[in-house]
Amino acid sequence: MRRERLCLFDGMRFRHKLFVSYLTVIIIPILVLGLYAYHQSKQMLEYQALQGIEKNAGTITESIEKSLERYNHTIQSIIYNTTFEKIVTNDYIDLVNLSRDLNGYLMPYFNMMKNMDQNIEQITFYTQSSVPEYGDALLSASRVSEERWYHDALLAAPNRNQWFFDDGLIVTAQFPSFYTKGNTNLVYMRINSKDLFNLSNTLQENAIFIADENQRLIYANPNAKQRQYLLSGDLSNEDGSLIRDGQTSFFLVKKEIQQTNWTFYCFVPTKKLTEGAGSIIRVTLGLILICIAALLVIIYIFSRTMIRRIYALNSMMKRVEMGDLSLRVASTSRDEIGEMTNRFGRMLIRLNELIDESYRSKIVQKEAELRALQWQINPHFLYNTLSFINWQAIKSDSYEISHVVTSLSKFYRTALNRGNNITSVRDELENMKSYVEIIQIMRDYSFDVEYEIEEAVYVCYTIHLILQPLVENAILHGIDQKEAGRGLLKVRARLCDNAIVFDVEDNGPGMPPDTAERILTVYSTGYGLKNVNDRIQLLYGPEYGISVSSQLGRGTIMTITVPQYHQNTMDG
Missing domain, CATH: 3.30.565.10 (Histidine kinase-like ATPase, C-terminal domain)
Structure with a gap:
């Protein structure tokens, strides 16, 4: 293949070679500069798009932080309420006072909190004490003793809220231990996460996850549900890192939610970040084509001017090739073409001198041929002499001498x-x-x-x-x-x-x-x-x-x- 390309280039006229050489030398820098400009513009678009996405992600995480902080304050106000502490510890002399606190204080308080925040779906006390159960507000801990979130909540540090996602968003907290008399009592709050994770439309087009510190999924938008396997990869990279998924690649935007130790992940397809690169390519190609068109005209003028003298020299060489050796060739130009013309003229003069000398060399050659004919006589003389010696050896019955002479001959x-x-x-x-x-x-x-x-x-x-x-x-x-x-x-x-x-x-x-x-x-x-x-x-x-x-x-x-x-x- 390489030899074919070389043969094709060698077969071109010098004018075309010169034109192609100029064009190649000019096009390469233009293409390099164009590609560099496109690459830089594409990087700028990616950077600006990522900045916008990071800003929106920051706004969303701040909104989630504020909502979570509100719920954390709500549940903290419950565990430090002395009446609620008294209820879960069953610190009553008779059931009349317990009934009065449940009907007159607990239920109105829970209803007030639900009315003030429509996203609170359930508030329940789970107690290990002997207090009687009361609707959904007060239940025995034995009902949830097999639940995973319950075990994790018991292992949590006192006075620290724990967030879980178990067919819904859950937050729990332990009542202070100095009120519980050896029992662990929990407050359980279920929250409707629909409004909590209400993301902006600009980010809904991407794959968004919210996961806890153990990479357990808390939330996934519709575009992310088919790509949950992305969470199984190494997501310890910083913001803007490139994540590959087969033939598709994503930029990762990551934000920490401090209230719950959750992490907000936004996977942005790289194609989306460079949607505006098409217009840059069109403008860049347009400028390149305009520059090449203008340069083609300039190259044509220069190559035609330079090649004219080479055509003249070639014409003189053709005349010499046809036998016109009386031609006189000279040039006053001092460039390479002028030097070539003058050298050709001197070579033509020398050629005429060699033609004259060739006649004398032919005479010398004939004399050498004559001497060669004389040397050819010597082998025949040697063969005839050896034949005579062989005949005399046979005649004298000297067969060994005959064998040596025959072999030598x-x-x-x-x-x-x-x-x-x-x-x-x-x-x-x-x-x-x-x-x-x-x-x-x-x-x-x-x-x-x-x-x-x-x-x-x-x-x-x-x-x-x-x-x-x-x-x-x-x-x-x-x-x-x-x-x-x-x-x-x-x-x-x-x-x-x-x-x-x-x-x-x-x-x-x-x-x-x-x-x-x-x-x-x-x-x-x-x-x-x-x-x-x-x-x-x-x-x-x-x-x-x-x-x-x-x-x-x-x-x-x-x-x-x-x-x-x-x-x-x-x-x-």
Whole structure:
């Protein structure tokens, strides 16, 4: 994909490249500034919206605080009323006085409080004393002994109001212990929370919860009832923290209600805070488009002016390409285009001079070809001489001399290869085998040779003279250096994927790893391994060449890897 984009850019006219470059350099800063302005404006909108929501939340919590404070004062006025204390402790000599206090004081007082505050639904005394029950106003504590709120109220500190939400809003308080004679008596007040949690319309669109210190739900508006799971998360963050719910995110506004240790939570969708960002985007895009339109005109004028001289230079180059070498090119401009024009003019002058010199070089080339023909005579003379020696050896029954001469003739015939750099694998193997036969005869067959050649490699072609140097190196530095036992040379050739792999292995003393790495990077005397490796990589690429694997005391394996070529491929 990246190469396709580069090819597309390379195929464009220079005028278009210049236009695109200018446009890119200009558009990027404009887009960055536009995006920055939009981001800042969006943040400002979020901040202002959160400030408004926090202000409304503060107003609501203050209203709830005042209402709760009123109820706290009401219930405190009850527990410190001496008549009520007397009733719950059953501090009466006869039932006549109890009945008088219940009918003449308790019930009128409760009715007065309910009439003054319509949200008070029930006021009840729960007592552990033996006082008789009286309607809903005075009941035995055994009736609610299994209720959760009752146990929590008993564990609360004396004189401290406790708030609960149990199918309605409940507030309880204990009568002072010094009046109860060992019993715990409670006052219980149920309040209609509808008016207490009457939230403003601006916040009703959000998810609002009120929870106690144990994260138990006290109140949830309609938008929050489907998202009660939000309370189960970590809500210890400060106001304005970002809460994520799957693909939806919320800003959290949190307020403490001191009277009851409740917490007011308002989850505001982030999309709602940025509803006004659309107009900012439209204005920003409009300004960007206006700026780009104006800049396009300026870019067109500048690029047309600058490219005109390049077109003129290109026109002169076309005339030279068509053969008009008498053209004289020069420019008085001192910019890069002027320098390029003057250099082209000097290059044209130099080109005419080189054309004149080429005629003389052709004469020198013909003389070199003549000398090359003379050198070609030498190999034929060598072959004829070796053939004569071979015939004389056979005639004298010197068959070993005949075998050496024949091998030497075959070696030089394949080594010279008529001056070609490419040869068949068959001839390359024959050249190597001829060399090995000559060395074995010269050394009285002091080492053994094994060949493992796949038949399929014979029809392939490779670089000329790459196996013999490896075999020579294996004999001189491997087998000849072996201190004990008989030397063994193994030569293998096989096809592997799309490559030909040659292995030359000896059972000599081996070499350390640093030496194995160095022999391919350092020139040696004669036709060394580095020369072979360089030739292979120069023709086929760095993925081919020689690799060396050696272990001290176990021998060395040199591997040549070349691509698999056939005659038709080499011709192409």
